[in-house]
Amino acid sequence: MNAPLAPALALFSHLPPGERFHVHARAFSAPLEAVAARVPPGGAVADMGCGHGLLSALLALGDSRRIVHGVDPDPRKIEWARQGPGRLPNVRTEVGTVESLAERLPGHFDAVVVCDVLYLLAVERWPGFLREVRRLLRPGGRLLLKEAEGDRSWKHFKCLAQEVVMVKLLGRTKAGGALGLQPRDAVEAMLRQAHLTPLETVVLGEGYSTPHILYVAEARDVGAASAP
Ligand SMILES: C[S@@+](CC[C@H](N)C(=O)[O-])C[C@H]1O[C@@H](n2cnc3c(N)ncnc32)[C@H](O)[C@@H]1O
Numbered sequence: 001m002n003a004p005l006a007p008a009l010a011l012f013s014h015l016p017p018g019e020r021f022h023v024h025a026r027a028f029s030a031p032l033e034a035v036a037a038r039v040p041p042g043g044a045v046a047d048m049g050c051g052h053g054l055l056s057a058l059l060a061l062g063d064s065r066r067i068v069h070g071v072d073p074d075p076r077k078i079e080w081a082r083q084g085p086g087r088l089p090n091v092r093t094e095v096g097t098v099e100s101l102a103e104r105l106p107g108h109f110d111a112v113v114v115c116d117v118l119y120l121l122a123v124e125r126w127p128g129f130l131r132e133v134r135r136l137l138r139p140g141g142r143l144l145l146k147e148a149e150g151d152r153s154w155k156h157f158k159c160l161a162q163e164v165v166m167v168k169l170l171g172r173t174k175a176g177g178a179l180g181l182q183p184r185d186a187v188e189a190m191l192r193q194a195h196l197t198p199l200e201t202v203v204l205g206e207g208y209s210t211p212h213i214l215y216v217a218e219a220r221d222v223g224a225a226s227a228p
Contacts, residue, residue: 005033008057012084015052019080023052031204031212035115035146036062038202038216043110046071046136048098049117053081053091059113060091069109071096102135109136115146119163119181126182130194139221143196149205149213150181159210187215195220 005027012023026032036058039045042065047056050070060068070081070093078095086093094101112133118126133143148159163179182190188198196217204212 005058007061008054008085011057011087012052012054012080015080015084019052023054023084026052026054029208029210030116030146031208031214032058032115034202034204035113035144035214038144038214039111039113040142042066044069044108045111045113046101046109048101048112048114048133048136049073050081050093051077053077053085053093055113055115056081056091056093057085057088060085060088064090066090067092069094069101071098071101073097098129098132098136102132106135107138109141110138111142111144112136113144113146115144116148118145118147119179120167123180123182126187127190127193130190130196134194134196134219137219139219141219143191143215143217143219145187145191145215145217146204147187147213147215148181149203149211150183150186151211153211155205155209155211156181162210181211184213191215191217 009027012020032055036055039059041063044067045059047068047070050056050072053070056068056070059066068091070091072078075095078093081093085091118129121129150156160179167179184201191198197220198215198217200216202214204214
C-alpha cells in the first residue's frame with residue numbers, strides 16, 4: 001500500500017529545475033513516506049497546505065482507491081501540484097483554505113493530513129485551524145498533523161533559521177504572520193480542545209536535522225464532543 005518515493009518524484013520531472021529542486025529537497029528533508037504510511041487506506045483524504053503536492057502524490061500512488069484533495073492558499077504552488085500529481089486520476093487540486101473547504105465539504109473526509117503548515121501561523125490561530133480540520137472530518141476520521149517539535153533543542157533553532165530563509169528571504173513559502181514551533185503538550189491540549197482525541201504521538205526526527213513529530217488524532221462525534 002505504501003508508495004515508494006521514486007514514482008512520486010517522477011511526477012514532477014517536467015517541472016522547471018527550481019521547482020524540481022524544491023520538491024527533491026522536501027523529499028529528503030521530511031519523513032513524508034512515514035506520514036503517508038500512517039494514513040488509513042481508501043476514503044477521501046484532504047492534504048491541507050499541500051504545497052507542490054509531494055505528499056498528495058505518495059498518498060494517491062499508495063492506494064488507488066483513495067481520493068486525495070490537495071488544497072493550498074498559494075496559487076503558484078497549486079499550479080505546480082496540478083501539473084504534477086494533479087495528473088493522477090485520484091487527485092484533485094484546488095486553491096483554498098481549511099475554512100473554504102470546511103464550508104463546502106463538512107464531514108466529508110475520512111482523513112486530513114496537515115504537514116508542516118501550522119508553524120507558519122501565529123499560535124493564536126492554531127486552535128481555530130484545528131476546529132476547521134475537525135469540521136472537515138467525519139466522526140471517527142483521522143487527523144495526521146506533522147510539525148516540528150518546539151523542544152528548544154539545536155534542531156528546533158536550526159529549523160526556525162531555515163524557515164526564516166525560506167519565508168522571509170527567498171519568499172518560497174507564504175506564512176500567515178508568524179514562525180513558531182510549539183511543545184508537544186501544548187499541541188496535544190489544542191487537539192483535545194478542538195474535539196480531536198490524540199491517539200499517538202510519533203517522533204520522526206531521527207536521521208533528520210529537524211525535530212519532526214507526528215500527531216495522530218481521531219475526530220470525536222458531536223455527542224462525545226461535549227463530554228469532558
Ligand atoms: C512547508 S510547506 C509544506 C507543503 C506540504 N504540506 C509538504 O509537506 O510538502 C507549507 C505550505 O503551507 C501553506 N500554507 C500557508 N498558510 C496556510 C494556511 N493558512 N492554510 C493552509 N496552508 C497554508 C503554504 O502555502 C505552503 O504551501
